[in-house]
Amino acid sequence: MQQTEPSPGLPGDLPAVSAYGLQVIRGSQTVLANVTFTIPRGCIVGLLGPSGCGKTTLLRSVVGVQQATAGHVQVLGHAAGAQQLKTRVGYVTQAPSVYADLTVLENLRYFAAALGMRGWRREDAVVRVVKEVDLADYADKLVARLSGGQYSRVSLAVALLNKPDLLVMDEPTVGLDPIVRRELWVVFQRLAAEGTALLISSHVMDEADRCDRLLLMRSGRLLASADRATLLGHTRCADVEEAFMHLVEASVAAEARARQRAAAQSLLPDLSGLLDQASAPDAERTFFATDARS
């Protein structure tokens, strides 16, 4: 993505998001374990992984509605969830967040008012976002009568009312046909070109091709944080799905070795050193790579 001038109030070298050692425990389950990554400004970052791996929990941590058990997340120079971020971070959840019994315009006016916008400022913002998501022809239609793709665009329009510096989206293209998905990605790419950082979760690996950087996740752990080309080069794989499977296999093998070592240590403390030497070292499990902009 092309870079633009940093937005006011944010020093140029600060990433939009930096998470360090993030851990979230829910009930007895460790949902996120030692997650570390950064998101440069003006960059589209895809968060990919199978259902239940912790993507929504990670997004909620970035938005500040999920309390971390350990580690920290900085967003635009503030702790995630800080009051100063309220108008600078947009969040599009998986569940519908707009009112089906209101029209597109009524929804947008309602949410703009809830954000404290009044008068011409509110109308300007509403007209701008309707154009941005290409919903002008449906502005007076009840949301209940829109298609899935149009419905998603209304949610996106709400998140854009404030011109956010960071837009966090939870599977925004799930269930949409390929043409609508492509149209939405055009909007995402335009926003990034204008300087917005986007963190987008998906379990569709082919969406990876549209992202500047990827976070690959499995069972609450990051397997990789890299741009696509570096990821493919590192794993020597032809596509992201294959690279993901390669990293999953490496991670499963590393876990099995760790279990073997622990078992050997408890049974034969004196021999466990030998086993350590015989097995390959568990190098850093997450593959991190930075591109020129991070």
Ligand SMILES: Nc1ncnc2c1ncn2[C@@H]1O[C@H](COP(=O)(O)OP(=O)(O)OP(=O)(O)O)[C@@H](O)[C@H]1O
């Ligand atoms: N309220 C909760 N209490 C306890 N555990 C939860 C809660 N919500 C989610 N989890 C668990 O946390 C794990 C991660 O859930 P999360 O929703 O973050 O995954 P996900 O990758 O976003 O899944 P999906 O792609 O299906 O939306 C899951 O194993 C889930 O069972």
